[in-house]
Amino acid sequence: PPSNKSPQYTFPDPDLLTSLVDLYFTEVNCFSPVLHRPTFERKLAEKLHLRDHRFAGTLLMVCSLGARHSDDPRVLVEGETTTRHSAGYKWYSQVSVIPKHLDYKPDLYELQTITLSVIYLIVVFSSVGVSWNQLGFGLRRAQDVGAHRRNLHPHSTSQNEEWKRVFWVLLCLEWQYGTVTGRPLAMHDQDFDQDLPLECDDEYWDLPEPLDFKQPKNKPSEISASDIFYFIHYAKLLEIQAAVTNTIYSPRKPKDLYGRPSQPTDAENIMAFDSALNSWLLKVPDHLRWDPKRKNRLHLKQSALLYTAYYNVQILVHRPYIPAPLEASVPGAHPSLAICTNAARSCARIFDAQDKAGIPADAHMLHMAFTAGIVLLLNVWSGKRSGFPYNSSKELENVHKCLKLERTVEQR
Numbered sequence: 001p002p003s004n005k006s007p008q009y010t011f012p013d014p015d016l017l018t019s020l021v022d023l024y025f026t027e028v029n030c031f032s033p034v035l036h037r038p039t040f041e042r043k044l045a046e047k048l049h050l051r052d053h054r055f056a057g058t059l060l061m062v063c064s065l066g067a068r069h070s071d072d073p074r075v076l077v078e079g080e081t082t083t084r085h086s087a088g089y090k091w092y093s094q095v096s097v098i099p100k101h102l103d104y105k106p107d108l109y110e111l112q113t114i115t116l117s118v119i120y121l122i123v124v125f126s127s128v129g130v131s132w133n134q135l136g137f138g139l140r141r142a143q144d145v146g147a148h149r150r151n152l153h154p155h156s157t158s159q160n161e162e163w164k165r166v167f168w169v170l171l172c173l174e175w176q177y178g179t180v181t182g183r184p185l186a187m188h189d190q191d192f193d194q195d196l197p198l199e200c201d202d203e204y205w206d207l208p209e210p211l212d213f214k215q216p217k218n219k220p221s222e223i224s225a226s227d228i229f230y231f232i233h234y235a236k237l238l239e240i241q242a243a244v245t246n247t248i249y250s251p252r253k254p255k256d257l258y259g260r261p262s263q264p265t266d267a268e269n270i271m272a273f274d275s276a277l278n279s280w281l282l283k284v285p286d287h288l289r290w291d292p293k294r295k296n297r298l299h300l301k302q303s304a305l306l307y308t309a310y311y312n313v314q315i316l317v318h319r320p321y322i323p324a325p326l327e328a329s330v331p332g333a334h335p336s337l338a339i340c341t342n343a344a345r346s347c348a349r350i351f352d353a354q355d356k357a358g359i360p361a362d363a364h365m366l367h368m369a370f371t372a373g374i375v376l377l378l379n380v381w382s383g384k385r386s387g388f389p390y391n392s393s394k395e396l397e398n399v400h401k402c403l404k405l406e407r408t409v410e411q412r
Contacts, residue, residue, distance in 0.1 A: 020066030064088035
């Protein structure tokens with residue numbers, strides 16, 4: 001950066017700092033793996049944050065996100081006692097996420113800081129309106145440094161993998177929340193060729209050659225807190241979601257060189273996306289398949305996020321073809337409503353199972369709960385209009401499961 005003046009940061013007390021970093025990695029990074037834990041903790045132990053303000057900014061973002069999961073009163077803004085909405089803000093507010101000068105290429109710390117800031121804003125405000133500009137800025141900075149392009153070096157390095165991780169987390173946030181808000185996506189699949197992160201947990205990065213970056217075949221990430229396996233399958237699902245958004249929800253349909261529409265029919269689109277979703281579902285590894293009785297709490301929560309996201313993409317595919325209430329008079333005549341309703345019910349059951357297991361709801365599930373609840377209400381209304389015998393109490397019970405998740409997230 002052109003400025004030689006380093007900001008004066010205030011860090012948490014040493015014991016709280018250690019706790020917040022651990023909470024970040026156990027509650028946040030295992031879903032959005034921006035950082036490599038061994039590398040980050042090594043730099044922290046070397047007190048790099050006292051010498052390098054760029055790493056210090058990344059550390060403060062880590063603290064702000066860890067604070068969202070802490071019950072320590074020191075994470076709150078002074079004077080707040082009735083709610084926990086300010087948790088972490090005292091550290092987040094110190095960092096200037098958008099630099100004043102843009103005539104230099106960003107480094108890894110800058111992109112990590114931007115990405116963590118976007119996650120914080122989404123979690124705190126439960127709205128992407130505040131974070132949308134930062135997200136777009138982060139993607140542009142990633143393109144500026146070439147993070148969206150494949151590295152031609154045949155051997156992986158820790159730094160290469162960190163660049164891949166931060167780019168893919170940014171891209172997944174773009175795909176996920178661009179769809180939620182109905183905004184056009186800034187990056188499409190033809191705009192990048194960066195590989196997905198390696199299917200290798202953090203602990204196997206820094207081993208001597210040829211063992212480095214080699215995940216043992218008999219260990220499908222059952223212990224690791226990073227669990228990059230979840231994120232890779234999540235990214236592949238969001239790639240399908242982005243294709244749905246660009247195909248079904250695009251305001252202008254693609255044309256050939258002569259200006260003629262080249263869009264497949266609705267039936268062809270639905271068939272293609274249903275097939276892609278089925279193929280994705282078959283490839284989910286055993287330890288991430290939905291099982292409400294799963295003992296591993298991390299994998300249970302990852303599985304819940306993965307499957308609710310899957311059902312939401314299913315709803316996204318079929319939602320435009322849900323008939324108007326006056327058209328929904330013949331049972332079975334409109335399969336899209338039935339498919340969306342079944343997907344919404346599945347989401348509600350997952351929310352309920354997660355709640356009964358004592359696993360805190362995740363803010364990233366808010367829009368999923370909202371979508372599922374609306375679909376269920378549409379089914380209730382169409383059932384009442386149809387004149388056929390219909391028991392809405394069961395459906396309303398599922399709606400309340402969605403509302404319960406939203407109320408739980410609201411407390412933080």
